[in-house]
Amino acid sequence: MNHSQSSEKFLRDKQRTGWHDASLWFVREKRDAVAKAVPEWETLRTLASEIKQQVLSDLDQYLISFEKNAQKNGVHVHWARDGKTHNEIVFNILQKHHARSLVKSKSMLTEECGLNEFLLANDIEVIDTDLGERIVQLAEEPPSHIVMPAIHKKKAEIGELFHQTIGTEKGNSDPAYLTEAARQHLREKFLRAEAALTGVNFAIAETGGVVVCTNEGNADMGVHLAPLQIHSMGIEKILPRAEHLGIFLRLLARSATGQLLTTYTSHYHRPKPGGEMHIIIVDNGRSEQLGQEKFRQSLCCIRCGACMNTCPVYRRSGGHSYGSVIPGPIGSILTPGMPIGGHPDLPFASTLCGSCNDVCPVKIDIHQQLYHWRQHSEIRQAAAPGKKRLMQFAAWLFSHPQAYRLAGKTARLFLRMLPRKAIYHRWNHWGLSRELPVAPRESFREWYDKNEGKK
Amino acid sequence: MKVALFVPCYIDQFYPQVAIATLQLLRKLEITVDFPREQTCCGQPIANAGYEHYTAATVRNFCESFSGYDYIVGPSGSCVFHVKHHFHGEANKAGIEQIQKNIYELSEFLTDVLKVEKIDAQFPEKVGLHQSCHGLRGLRLGNSSEQVVAQYSKTRRLLEMVEGLQLVDLDRPDECCGFGGTFAVSQAAMSTRIGEDRIADHQRNGAAVITATDMSCLMHLDGLLRRQKSNIRVMHFAEILNGATS
Ligand code: SF4
Numbered sequence: 233m234n235h236s237q238s239s240e241k242f243l244r245d246k247q248r249t250g251w252h253d254a255s256l257w258f259v260r261e262k263r264d265a266v267a268k269a270v271p272e273w274e275t276l277r278t279l280a281s282e283i284k285q286q287v288l289s290d291l292d293q294y295l296i297s298f299e300k301n302a303q304k305n306g307v308h309v310h311w312a313r314d315g316k317t318h319n320e321i322v323f324n325i326l327q328k329h330h331a332r333s334l335v336k337s338k339s340m341l342t343e344e345c346g347l348n349e350f351l352l353a354n355d356i357e358v359i360d361t362d363l364g365e366r367i368v369q370l371a372e373e374p375p376s377h378i379v380m381p382a383i384h385k386k387k388a389e390i391g392e393l394f395h396q397t398i399g400t401e402k403g404n405s406d407p408a409y410l411t412e413a414a415r416q417h418l419r420e421k422f423l424r425a426e427a428a429l430t431g432v433n434f435a436i437a438e439t440g441g442v443v444v445c446t447n448e449g450n451a452d453m454g455v456h457l458a459p460l461q462i463h464s465m466g467i468e469k470i471l472p473r474a475e476h477l478g479i480f481l482r483l484l485a486r487s488a489t490g491q492l493l494t495t496y497t498s499h500y501h502r503p504k505p506g507g508e509m510h511i512i513i514v515d516n517g518r519s520e521q522l523g524q525e526k527f528r529q530s531l532c533c534i535r536c537g538a539c540m541n542t543c544p545v546y547r548r549s550g551g552h553s554y555g556s557v558i559p560g561p562i563g564s565i566l567t568p569g570m571p572i573g574g575h576p577d578l579p580f581a582s583t584l585c586g587s588c589n590d591v592c593p594v595k596i597d598i599h600q601q602l603y604h605w606r607q608h609s610e611i612r613q614a615a616a617p618g619k620k621r622l623m624q625f626a627a628w629l630f631s632h633p634q635a636y637r638l639a640g641k642t643a644r645l646f647l648r649m650l651p652r653k654a655i656y657h658r659w660n661h662w663g664l665s666r667e668l669p670v671a672p673r674e675s676f677r678e679w680y681d682k683n684e685g686k687k
Numbered sequence: 688m689k690v691a692l693f694v695p696c697y698i699d700q701f702y703p704q705v706a707i708a709t710l711q712l713l714r715k716l717e718i719t720v721d722f723p724r725e726q727t728c729c730g731q732p733i734a735n736a737g738y739e740h741y742t743a744a745t746v747r748n749f750c751e752s753f754s755g756y757d758y759i760v761g762p763s764g765s766c767v768f769h770v771k772h773h774f775h776g777e778a779n780k781a782g783i784e785q786i787q788k789n790i791y792e793l794s795e796f797l798t799d800v801l802k803v804e805k806i807d808a809q810f811p812e813k814v815g816l817h818q819s820c821h822g823l824r825g826l827r828l829g830n831s832s833e834q835v836v837a838q839y840s841k842t843r844r845l846l847e848m849v850e851g852l853q854l855v856d857l858d859r860p861d862e863c864c865g866f867g868g869t870f871a872v873s874q875a876a877m878s879t880r881i882g883e884d885r886i887a888d889h890q891r892n893g894a895a896v897i898t899a900t901d902m903s904c905l906m907h908l909d910g911l912l913r914r915q916k917s918n919i920r921v922m923h924f925a926e927i928l929n930g931a932t933s
Contacts, residue, residue, distance in 0.1 A: 240876040249880060257859070264832065273835035542833065544863045544881050545874075581874070583867030583881070584735065586824035590833035599824075603735070603773070612737025616873050623738040630696070630728040631744030640700045661875040666882075666910030669701040676694050676703035680710075680722055 234614055235581040239549035253547040255383060260541040262490025263591070270482070279479050281595040284532035287470050288522060294437040294470045295513065301440025305502040308510045314571070315345030318514045322347060322429065322462060323354055325510055329460050331426035333357040337444065337451035338365050339431025340378050340535060341464050341514060344557045344572050347429075359421045361450040363414055370397040376551030378558060379488045379537035384550050418450070428454030432465035433534070434480060435511075438473045441501035442511060445484060445494040452498050462510045463500065467518050468531040480534060483593035487536040517570035526604045530565050532594040539588035539598060545581055554578060561588035565601040568611060576614035579605035640675055647671035691721050691753050693761030693790070695902075696728035702902050708929035709762045709793060715929075716801055720760075723752040731769035736869045739773070746774055750782045758800065759790040762925045764822020764900045765868075767792040772825065792826055793925055794900055798841040804848075808930040811851030815894030816843055816924075817885065817908070818861040819901035828900060832861050842900055842924055849927060855892045862888070866907035882911045890919060898924045 243249050267273050287294055299309045312318035326334065334356055336342065348369070351358045360369045367382040368375050371393055375381030382390070391405030400413045430451045434443040442463050444451045455461045471480065485491040503509035522528055540546045540560030551559035556567045556574025564581055567574035575581075579602045588598040605611055612619070629636050647655065648671050656663040674682070690713065694706040713720050729749055730742035749770070753759050761767050770790050774783050797803045818840070822828045829840030846852055865871070865881025886908060889897050897919060899905050905921040912919050922931060
C-alpha cells in the first residue's frame with residue numbers, strides 16, 4: 233500500500249474526515265493564539281534553529297561532554313547504534329535488577345525501536361503511562377500523532393475500549409469519568425513497577441542532565457516510584473547549555489498544544505538516593521542523515537507535532553495513513569532516510585503548500601526536503617509507477633516550442649470534439665470529481681499572433 | 688525598461704484571457720511588454736513529480752527565451768517560485784541567476800517595481816481571495832497565518848484598489864486548495880476533499896467570486912465548482928485588475 237491508497241480509505245468516511253480535520257485545526261489555532269502573544273516569536277524560532285544547527289555541526293563534541301558530565305553525576309551512559317541494540321541494553325539493565333515490569337512515559341524513540349514488542353516477547357510487562365499512549369496500547373494500535381497519540385479516536389470509541397479492557401461501565405464516555413478510571417488503573421501499575429523509562433526532550437551537554445516535558449506528570453510518577461530509571465534519547469536531542477531551555481521550552485509547548493509551558497518540565501540529573509539512573513544514546517540512522525547535506529536539518533526537530541496539525545493532508549488522512557512511526561510532514565522527510573519504516577511514497581503525500589515550514593519552531597525546510605526526496609528514483613516510482621515515459625515526453629515537448637504549440641492545439645481540439653464519455657472515464661483521475669477546463673479555440677499565443685500582427 | 692511576459696503553458700493553452708488581461712493591464716500602466724514566442728513551460732510539473740533531471744533542456748529553453756530582459760513578469764506565483772528557487776545547473780549558472788533575479792510574479796511586480804497606488808477598475812462583487820501557497824509562502828506575497836509578523840498582502844492591497852470590490856473574510860485565511868500539481872491526480876481523492884473544504888469556506892462567507900494569483904489553484908476549484916453546479920465563479924486577479932466586468 234502507499235499513502236495515496238491509505239488516505240483514500242480514510243477519506244471514504246467523510247464525516248470522520250471532517251471531524252479529524254477540525255480537531256487538529258483547533259490545536260493549530262490554539263498555537264496561533266499563543267504564538268501571536270509573543271512578539272519575539274520569529275526571533276525565538278531563528279535562535280532555536282541556529283542553536284540546533286550549531287549543535288549538529290559539532291555533535292560529536294557535545295555528545296562526549298554530555299556523557300562525561302552525566303557520568304560525573306553518577307549516571308550510567310550507554311550508546312546504541314540501532315534500535316535492536318537499544319532494546320537489548322534496556323533488557324540487560326532490567327535483567328540485572330530482576331525487574332519484570334516497566335512503566336514508560338511517552339517516547340517516540342522507543343516506538344521507533346520497537347521496544348514494547350521486544351520486551352513483551354521477553355516476558356516483561358510494559359505499560360505506557362501517558363493517557364493517549366495507554367489508549368493506543370490498549371487498542372493495540374500505533375500512535376497516530378507524536379504529541380496526541382490517540383487523536384484519531386472519538387470519545388465514544390475510547391469509552392468502549394476502556395469498557396472492554398479496564399472494565400469501565402458500558403456506554404459511559406464522559407471524559408472526566410474515563411480519565412479518572414485510567415488514573416486509577418495506572419496508579420496501580422505505577423506502584424508495582426520495578427523500573428521506569430522515559431523519552432528525552434532535551435539533553436544538556438553542559439550539565440549532563442536530561443529534560444522531559446509532560447502534561448500528566450507521568451514521567452515523574454514513574455521515575456520517583458521505581459528504584460531504576462532509564463532515559464532513552466536520540467543523538468540529536470542535545471542542547472549546549474541549560475540557559476537554552478529558555479528558548480526551546482517556550483517554543484515547544486506553544487507549538488505543540490498551544491500551552492505556555494507543559495504542566496511538568498522535569499529535570500533529571502542524577503540517581504535518587506539508593507536508585508540507579510541510565511541514559512541510552514541512540515543513533516539508529518541519524519548519523520547517516522547527518523551526513524546528507526540536503527536532509528541534515530530534519531535532525532533539528534523537537535517533535536512538537538505542529539507540522540502535523542497544520543498539514544492539510546495529515547488532517548484529512550490521519551497519522552496511520554503514513555504507515556510510519558513518525559507521520560505527517562516531518563515523518564515524510566525522516567522516513568526515507570532512516571530505518572523506521574513507512575509507505576514508500578511519503579514525500580509525495582504533500583501538496584507542497586509549505587505551511588509546515590512556517591509553523592515549525594525550529595524552521596526546518598520541510599517543503600524543500602520533500603522536493604529533494606521526490607528526486608530519488610525509488611520514491612518517485614513508488615508514488616506513480618509508469619510515469620517515467622510521460623515525463624520524458626513532457627520534457628521533450630517543453631524543449632521543442634513548435635512541437636509544444638502543435639500538441640497544445642491538438643489537445644484542445646480533442647477536448648472540444650470528443651464526446652464526454654471518451655474524456656470522463658475511470659482512468660481520468662482528474663475527472664472523477666472535477667470538470668476539465670473548457671478548451672478555448674485560441675491559445676494566448678495564437679491570439680497574440682493574430683492581434684499583434686507578428687509571426 | 689525591457690519587460691517580458693511569461694505565460695505559463697496551461698494559461699497559454701486553457702486560460703488565454705488571463706494572459707491577455709496581464710498584457711493589457713501592464714500596457715495601461717504604460718509598460719512596453721514583449722512576449723518571447725519560443726517560451727513553453729518552466730518544467731515545474733516534471734520536477735515536482737521527481738523528474739527534475741529531465742528538465743535541463745526545458746530550463747535552457749526558458750533561459751534562452753527570457754535572456755536580455757530587465758524584468759520577466761508572470762501571472763503565476765507557483766511557476767515564478769519554481770524558476771526562482773528550483774532552477775539550477777552548472778552549464779548556464781550566470782544565465783539562470785540573472786533570470787532568477789529578474790523574474791516577478793504579477794502582484795509583486797505591480798507592488799515592488801511599479802509601486803502601483805491606483806487601479807482603474809470596478810468590480811462590484813463579493814470576492815474571496817484564495818492565497819495560493821507558492822506565492823504566499825514561497826514568494827512571500829503576503830504573510831502566512833503561521834507567521835508572527837505584521838500583516839500584509841500585496842495581492843489583497845491591489846484588489847482593495849478596485850472600486851466596489853468587497854473582499855470576504857475566510858475562516859481559514861490561507862489553507863491550501865489541494866491542487867498540488869500532479870498531486871491532483873496522484874492523490875485525487877485527497878486533492879478533491881481539500882478543494883471541497885476550501886470552496887465551502889468561501890461559500891460560507893458569501894463569496895460570489897474566488898480569485899487568486901494562480902490559475903492552477905483556480906482550475907482545480909473551478910473543476911469542482913462546475914461539477915457541483917455551483918454559482919460561485921473563479922477569476923484570476925489580473926482579470927479583475929484589468930477591469931473585467933462581473
Ligand atoms: S518538524 Fe518542526 S513542526 Fe514538525 S514536529 Fe519537528 S519541530 Fe515540530
